[in-house]
Amino acid sequence: MRLEPGEQVIVSARPHAGPLVKQVLLAVLACAAGGFALGFLGRDTVPAALADWTPVLAPTVAVLVVLVLVRFCLPAVLRWNAARYVLTNRRLIQRRGVLRRQEHDLPLASVYQLEARQGILQRMQRSGTLRIDLGRGRVIDYPAVPEVHRFKSIVLATIEDLPMTVMFDGVDIEGSTGYDEWSGNE
Numbered sequence: 001m002r003l004e005p006g007e008q009v010i011v012s013a014r015p016h017a018g019p020l021v022k023q024v025l026l027a028v029l030a031c032a033a034g035g036f037a038l039g040f041l042g043r044d045t046v047p048a049a050l051a052d053w054t055p056v057l058a059p060t061v062a063v064l065v066v067l068v069l070v071r072f073c074l075p076a077v078l079r080w081n082a083a084r085y086v087l088t089n090r091r092l093i094q095r096r097g098v099l100r101r102q103e104h105d106l107p108l109a110s111v112y113q114l115e116a117r118q119g120i121l122q123r124m125q126r127s128g129t130l131r132i133d134l135g136r137g138r139v140i141d142y143p144a145v146p147e148v149h150r151f152k153s154i155v156l157a158t159i160e161d162l163p164m165t166v167m168f169d170g171v172d173i174e175g176s177t178g179y180d181e182w183s184g185n186e
Contacts, residue, residue, distance in 0.1 A: 001103065007090050010087045010089060011086070012087075013147075014085075015085065015143065016145065018144060020080055026068070027068075027073045034065035082097060083096050087154060090108060108158060108159050108162060111133075111155075116128050116130055116131075116152045118148065126148070126149075127148055
């Protein structure tokens with residue numbers, strides 16, 4: 001991520017890990033089931049029909065557990081680890097992707113309205129979705145934002161700190177004395 005001259009990072013955060021609960025539970029269950037199966041196959045009192053197949057079944061169980069972990073758990077963790085929400089003094093950046101990186105830049109001057117949305121589980125975890133309204137029906141959702149209300153207040157404070165010239169397409173409203181010349185009241 002390249003910053004423009006004079007741009008500073010205010011907050012850099014990963015999405016909340018709450019959406020990874022299913023993958024973590026699957027990993028725990030797969031490892032537990034694999035451990036149970038390997039323990040069962042390693043017993044002295046294993047049935048005779050399975051005793052002959054133990055040298056084949058034990059590696060098969062281990063390979064199946066690794067396949068479940070690699071196929072269903074690891075990609076979600078890698079995607080989560082690669083994702084970032086970065087707030088600078090000029091823009092809000094959302095980065096995603098492991099192999100194919102996607103980066104979405106949003107100038108803070110274009111933000112019309114911010115809304116924090118939380119379900120009951122998200123409230124318990126203090127995470128949520130930050131909905132950014134850009135006006136004219138354009139809405140962007142940033143899901144699983146950690147400390148969503150705090151992040152929203154930091155974004156609002158950063159927007160308030162923007163110079164007025166940025167907010168109004170380069171027209172200096174505060175220091176302009178030429179307004180009286182335009183109005184005809186001389």
